[in-house]
Amino acid sequence: MLGASIRNQPPPTPPLPGDRRPPEPVVTAEPVISFEDVHLEFDEGEILRGINLQVMPRETKVLVGETRTGKTLILKLAAGLLKPSAGHVRVLGSDLGSMSELELLAFRREIGFVFQEGALFDSQTVGDNVAYRLMEEGVDPDETEARVREVLRFVELEDTIDKLPSELSGGMRRRVSIARALASRPPIMLYDSPTAGLDPVTSQTIITLILRLRDTQGVTSMLATHRLQDAFGLANYRFDGPRNRVVPADATHGGQPATEFLVLRDGLIYFQGQPEQLRNSRDDYLKSFLVEARE
Amino acid sequence: MASTDRDLIPAPEPSALSFVVEGIKDRLLAVQDYTLLCCRALACAFTPPIYVPDTLEQSDIIGVGSLPIVLLTGFFIGMVMVVQTAAQFVRFGETSLTGDVVSLALVRELGPAITGLLVAGRNASGMASELGSMVVTEQVDAMRAMGTDPMRKLVAPRVTATVLMMPLLVAMFDLVGLIGGFLISYFTLRIGAVEFWTRAFNALQLSDVAQGMAKPFFFGFVVATVGCYQGLTVRGGTQGVGRATTQAVVVASVLILVSDFFLTKVALFLAGGKAF
Numbered sequence: 001m002l003g004a005s006i007r008n009q010p011p012p013t014p015p016l017p018g019d020r021r022p023p024e025p026v027v028t029a030e031p032v033i034s035f036e037d038v039h040l041e042f043d044e045g046e047i048l049r050g051i052n053l054q055v056m057p058r059e060t061k062v063l064v065g066e067t068r069t070g071k072t073l074i075l076k077l078a079a080g081l082l083k084p085s086a087g088h089v090r091v092l093g094s095d096l097g098s099m100s101e102l103e104l105l106a107f108r109r110e111i112g113f114v115f116q117e118g119a120l121f122d123s124q125t126v127g128d129n130v131a132y133r134l135m136e137e138g139v140d141p142d143e144t145e146a147r148v149r150e151v152l153r154f155v156e157l158e159d160t161i162d163k164l165p166s167e168l169s170g171g172m173r174r175r176v177s178i179a180r181a182l183a184s185r186p187p188i189m190l191y192d193s194p195t196a197g198l199d200p201v202t203s204q205t206i207i208t209l210i211l212r213l214r215d216t217q218g219v220t221s222m223l224a225t226h227r228l229q230d231a232f233g234l235a236n237y238r239f240d241g242p243r244n245r246v247v248p249a250d251a252t253h254g255g256q257p258a259t260e261f262l263v264l265r266d267g268l269i270y271f272q273g274q275p276e277q278l279r280n281s282r283d284d285y286l287k288s289f290l291v292e293a294r295e
Numbered sequence: 296m297a298s299t300d301r302d303l304i305p306a307p308e309p310s311a312l313s314f315v316v317e318g319i320k321d322r323l324l325a326v327q328d329y330t331l332l333c334c335r336a337l338a339c340a341f342t343p344p345i346y347v348p349d350t351l352e353q354s355d356i357i358g359v360g361s362l363p364i365v366l367l368t369g370f371f372i373g374m375v376m377v378v379q380t381a382a383q384f385v386r387f388g389e390t391s392l393t394g395d396v397v398s399l400a401l402v403r404e405l406g407p408a409i410t411g412l413l414v415a416g417r418n419a420s421g422m423a424s425e426l427g428s429m430v431v432t433e434q435v436d437a438m439r440a441m442g443t444d445p446m447r448k449l450v451a452p453r454v455t456a457t458v459l460m461m462p463l464l465v466a467m468f469d470l471v472g473l474i475g476g477f478l479i480s481y482f483t484l485r486i487g488a489v490e491f492w493t494r495a496f497n498a499l500q501l502s503d504v505a506q507g508m509a510k511p512f513f514f515g516f517v518v519a520t521v522g523c524y525q526g527l528t529v530r531g532g533t534q535g536v537g538r539a540t541t542q543a544v545v546v547a548s549v550l551i552l553v554s555d556f557f558l559t560k561v562a563l564f565l566a567g568g569k570a571f
Contacts, residue, residue: 136443
């Protein structure tokens with residue numbers, strides 16, 4: 001049932017040139033992202049109260065939980081947009097808490113961040129939004145143009161290149177946001193509720209994009225969502241590069257993709273494990289959470 | 296049981312004293328944050344990378360965009376000054392002094408102060424609302440997430456542009472104010488062009504011009520930094536943006552008038568050795 005919307009998928013999206021590159025084998029057991037007893041405190045109190053997690057290369061960590069449990073804050077900590085009150089956040093081996101803002105600015109180019117509402121620059125065209133990071137890095141204009149068109153083609157929005165964000169629908173803005181994050185081909189992607197407020201068909205398109213990135217580009221990612229169908233879709237399906245479509249993640253294709261769920265509650269990780277473990281859990285809170293989330 | 300009893304006891308209501316202390320602490324923290332923003336804006340304005348296209352765009356918005364209201368206001372301020380002072384000078388038969396008064400008042404005081412207030416009303420509010428909207432829609436976070444320092448990209452161009460445009464706007468205000476004053480003097484007091492302009496120029500000393508042209512640099516810095524600070528510290532969504540916009544105009548205007556007093560004292564002291 002959870003994957004029903006994924007099965008009724010739209011026509012396959014055009015491939016990125018990078019799609020032809022087979023994922024490289026995992027050569028390191030070092031986590032790409034690790035949180036060690038991370039606390040985060042604001043004036044109104046402590047929001048995160050000791051988070052420990054690790055995201056391994058090419059793994060997708062799905063953060064689920066009720067609203068105001070700190071899902072977005074964990075993503076912002078992983079991007080270095082916030083600093084922990086206590087504990088350590090390490091990304092690609094660097095302790096973000098000990099880095100200056102100047103060092104963090106350079107470091108963040110390794111990370112693509114998709115914000116909940118897209119956070120597109122509303123005074124710039126779609127093309128300029130997607131080209132933003134490349135222009136900041138001083139990439140040659142011809143190469144920038146080619147890369148912008150490439151990623152916009154990937155999200156099937158090449159024809160919107162000269163439009164302003166206000167002329168796009170909510171789902172299109174979210175896809176442009178993904179294209180913008182992808183433009184510099186970062187090894188880590190962080191998605192903050194990428195399907196929030198979108199209709200099921202558009203949500204499915206976004207999840208398909210995320211699957212493609214994970215399975216054809218080998219991107220390590222964290223995704224915060226309150227939509228369990230999206231989370232289970234990520235766990236139960238994979239993108240078949242040669243066939244250019246989403247297929248069930250069965251044993252014949254290397255088994256389940258490396259997707260792990262984290263359920264947050266009261267500033268702590270209440271559950272961490274495989275989707276099946278969550279689904280079969282006998283814990284009362286998890287059972288009620290699953291029921292409420294499906295409703 | 297003990298823990299249950301403790302849970303039932305309501306938290307003590309904050310006292311009036313704690314409200315005052317918290318209020319003072321908040322103000323002090325705001326001053327500290329504003330000072331940090333000023334220091335970082337200055338550092339970013341003089342160290343690479345400098346966003347020259349953004350600075351030119353802001354110069355156009357702030358300088359050219361403010362020109363119509365500055366010219367219109369300057370023209371009428373010059374005219375109203377003559378109308379007000381002429382009535383007094385006629386009583387003493389000293390209408391020829393009109394050029395002196397208009398020129399001194401405009402160049403030393405009214406030009407910088409009124410232009411500062413006009414630019415604060417137009418641009419500090421604009422900066423606060425623009426940056427505030429970017430904050431609440433996470434555009435500033437997105438900028439940081441893409442490796443761009445908002446202080447360099449957003450604040451430094453606005454500060455540089457305002458600081459550079461303000462003296463030019465004040466010069467235009469002074470010129471148009473004098474033209475307005477001359478026209479009223481010519482048509483109502485029958486003061487000739489040569490007499491008016493000769494007295495207007497002769498009344499001014501280098502220190503007067505220096506004072507009148509130094510203040511706008513400071514006022515420009517105040518307008519831009521207050522506008523940017525209020526915008527970047529927005530809390531509470533669109534309602535917060537509205538509050539920040541109002542606050543930006545109020546704080547910038549008050550700071551301009553307060554600092555004008557102290558700058559005038561310093562300028563007079565440097566020019567003549569005495570502040571009075």
